[in-house]
Amino acid sequence: MSALSPxxxxxxxxxxxARYDRWFREKVRASQEDGRPLIPHDAVMAEMDEIIRRAEERVAKRNATSAT
Structure with a gap:
């Protein structure tokens, strides 16, 4: 096993x-062959924003109840 410079x-x-390169190429190939419909970036970001908002609400509630 020959070491590489960091x-x-x-x-x-x-x-x-080489292992990583094979893994990455397989992931790209599988993604390209995936027949599911594409999801627009804006739709994904809106969904993630909602998930984050709910998580922040849960944390705020948890912190409010532990502070009392």
Whole structure:
């Protein structure tokens, strides 16, 4: 196993870099072949904003009840 320079690569060896490259290419291939309809970016962001808002409400309620 040959080590890679941390300045040049985030991987500890050439084998690890090759493993990651295979994994990444498989994920891209699977995504390209996925037949489900695409979701617009704005729709995803709106859904995430709602999830975050609800989570923040839960945390605020939890903090309010623990402070009393």
């Amino acid at each position: 300045i040049v690569s985030e991987h500890e060896s050439e084998e690890a870099a």
